[in-house]
Amino acid sequence: MQKPIETSEMAIPKISKTAIIALLSFFCAGLLMVNFNWQKENERLQQFADHKMQEAADAKMDMENMQGAFDQKLREVAILENRIHELENRSK
16 A cells, blocks of 8 residues: 655645755756856857957958058059159150
8 A cells, every 4th residue: 555645734745855955956957057058158159259350350450451552552653643744844
């Protein structure tokens, strides 16, 4: 014959301390796993953001170099135009 289930005053079956400890342990282990996964995902996202920031910095550097080269060419064109005007004025 089965032993009757013990109940509390509210007719809810009593849960042993071992069962409560086991449930809390599983719950804590689950939280630790979720936290670990979040940390890994955050690290991955941080690496992705760092990579994109480096790409942006490289692109900015390239743009500044191109702008400097373009400005240099404009100065050279202006010098050549001035030289052409000087030569035209001399030939008149």
